[in-house]
Amino acid sequence: MHELRSLQAALDGELITPDSAGYDAARRPALARFHDVRPIAVVSCASTRDVVRTLAFARHSGTHVVPRGGGHCFAGRSSTAGLVLDLSRFDAVTVRPDGSARIGAGARLAQVYDGLHRSRRAVPTGCGPRVGIAGLTLGGGLGLLGRRNGLTCDALLSAQVVLADGRVVDCDLDREPELFWALRGAGGGQFGVVTCLVFATVAEPRATRFGRSEFFSHPIPASAVGSLIDELTSGVAPGRRELSFTAMGGAYNRVPADATAFVHRSERFLLEHVAHGGDQWLDRSWTRAHAHASGRVYPNFPDPDLDDWAAAYHGGNTERLRAVKRRYDPERLFRFPQAI
DSSP: OHHHHHHHHHOSSEEEOTTSTTHHHHHSOTTGGGOOOOOSEEEEOOSHHHHHHHHHHHHHHTOOEEEEOSSOOTTOTTOOSSEEEEOTTOOOEEEOTTSOEEEETTOBHHHHHHHHHTTTEEOOOOSOTTSBHHHHHHTOOOOTTHHHHOOTGGGEEEEEEEOTTSOEEEESSSSSHHHHHHHTTSOTTSSSEEEEEEEOOEEOOOOOOOOOOOOOOSOOOSSHHHHHHHHHTTTOOTTTEEEEEEEOOGGGGGSOTTTSSOOOOSOSEEEEEEESSSOSHHHHHHHHHHTTSOSOOOTTSOOTTOSSHHHHHHGGGHHHHHHHHHHHOTTOOSOOTTOO
C-alpha cells in the first residue's frame, strides 16, 4: 500500500483503489458482463507521463498492468487483478488543416463520430458507439465504410506509443516501421500503450444502415444456403442466440495479407456466433460452420477456447509478430492468455 501511495504522489491523474469512491464504476468497463475483476488500482491517466510512471511501477514491482482505452474486451483482456491503465481522458478528436485526424486513444466511437462530423470528415470505423477507437484499430477494424475505404487500421497514418521500457515513440511507415506494421491488426495490448492515433480521413458520406433479423420461426426455402442456415439455427430461441454475417470483399481484400498485421485479406465474410447464457448451441453452430470456413478468427473477437490461436488470429504473420514482440517487449510486460 505504501508503494501505491508513492505512485499516487507521482501522478497527474488519479489512483483509484478499492477504498476510493467510484472504484466499482472505474474498475468495470461499460460491458461489464464480459469481465468482473477487482484490480488493486485503476490509474485514471491525465498525461502521457502517467502512463510512463505507471509502467515503471509495474516493472519494478512485478505488478501485472493492462491498458484500457474503450468500453470492453470480449475476452476480458482490459481487466486484471493488477493495475488498469484507464486512458478515457485521452479523448480529444482534432481534424488538422491537411484533413488528417488526431484522435486520443481513450476516445470511443460516439466521440469520434461527433468530432469528425463537425468538419464533415470520416474514418472507416465500426458502428458501436461505446467501442474504443484504439482497440478497434489495433485489431483491424471492420465498419460501415470498410468495403469502400478499407479497415480502420488501413487509414492509420501514425501512432504514439509508450513502450514497456518507458520510451515514448512515434511510429509510422518511416519511424519504427515494424512496430507500426504490427499495430495495424495484431490486436490491442501487445507491444505498448498507444496514447494517440493519426488517421487519414475521407469526406463524410451520406449513409443509412439497414439491419435484418430473422427468428427462423418457419421453414427456410430449400436451397444450399437455406439448408445450411436452417441447420445452423435449428432450435434458435429469439433473443438468446444470434448469427451475424459481415460482408468482406472490396477494399478489405485489396491489401496484401502481409502488408499489415491483419492477415485476413482473402475472406469473403465474417460469421459471428453469439449466445446469451450457457447452452450447447454455440459449440454446435461453430463446429458446423468451421468445416466450411478459413479457420481464421478476427482478433477483435477473441476466443479463449481456440487450440491453435496464433494461426487463427495471425496466420502467416505470426513469426514476424513474435520478432516485433521480442524487440519491443522482451520481458513480456504486456501479457495475457493468447498474447504474442
